[in-house]
Amino acid sequence: MINITYAGDALVATKVVGDRFVSRGGTSFTADLRPRTPGDPDALPPVLLPAAYADRWGARMLPRFTGRGHVDGGAREVEGQLILVGDCISFAWVPLEHQIVFGRPDGELALRMLRDCISEEDEAENARAVAERMYSGEVQYVAAGSERAARRILRLSDLRDLQRKISE
Numbered sequence: 001m002i003n004i005t006y007a008g009d010a011l012v013a014t015k016v017v018g019d020r021f022v023s024r025g026g027t028s029f030t031a032d033l034r035p036r037t038p039g040d041p042d043a044l045p046p047v048l049l050p051a052a053y054a055d056r057w058g059a060r061m062l063p064r065f066t067g068r069g070h071v072d073g074g075a076r077e078v079e080g081q082l083i084l085v086g087d088c089i090s091f092a093w094v095p096l097e098h099q100i101v102f103g104r105p106d107g108e109l110a111l112r113m114l115r116d117c118i119s120e121e122d123e124a125e126n127a128r129a130v131a132e133r134m135y136s137g138e139v140q141y142v143a144a145g146s147e148r149a150a151r152r153i154l155r156l157s158d159l160r161d162l163q164r165k166i167s168e
Contacts, residue, residue: 001113002028002102004089009034011067011082013091013102017113022070029091031067031082042066047083057086069093 001016011031018024036043046061054060062083069080069091083090085101092099105113 001105001110006033011065021073023073026073027070029067029069029080029082029093031065031080031091033065033082044081059086067091069096071096 002013003016005012005014009032011033013028013030015022015024015026015028018026022028032042044064044066046063049057049060049062051060062085064081064083067080067082068077070077071093078096079094081092081094083092088101088103090099090101
C-alpha cells in the first residue's frame with residue numbers, strides 16, 4: 001500500500017505498509033510528470049496496446065513517464081517507468097523486470113489492510129523498543145493495563161465495540 005503525493009511535477013509514492021524492499025514511510029518510487037515535447041530525449045513514447053486490450057482500458061496508447069524505483073530497504077535507486085493505465089497506475093522497476101499495478105482500494109479494504117499490516121509492524125516495533133530499553137538498563141516497570149505499556153492498533157471488532165459504546 002502506497003500514498004501518492006505530488007511535489008511540483010514529481011509524483012512521490014510513499015510506503016504506508018512496509019515490506020522487505022522498502023520500509024514503512026520510505027519512498028517506494030518517484031516519477032517525473034513534466035510535460036515533454038516529442039523531440040525531448042527524456043520523453044518516453046506511450047505504450048501501444050493491441051485493439052483487444054484498448055477496449056478494456058479505454059485507450060489505445062498508455063502514457064508513461066521516467067522514474068526512479070527504490071529497492072534494498074530504500075537504500076538503492078534503479079531506473080523505472082510510471083504507466084497510466086485507466087484508473088490505475090503501474091510502476092516498473094526496469095532492471096529488475098518487476099512491475100506492480102496500483103489501484104485505489106475502497107475504504108473498507110484500505111482499513112482492513114492498514115489494521116492487519118500496521119498492527120504487525122507496530123507489535124514488532126514495540127518489541128524492538130522494549131528489548132532496546134532492557135539492554136540499555138532503562139527498563140521501568142509499568143503496571144499492567146497502563147496506557148504507557150504499549151501502543152497497539154485496534155482490531156475492527158474493537159473499533160465496532162468502541163463505536164457502540166460511544167453511541168449509547
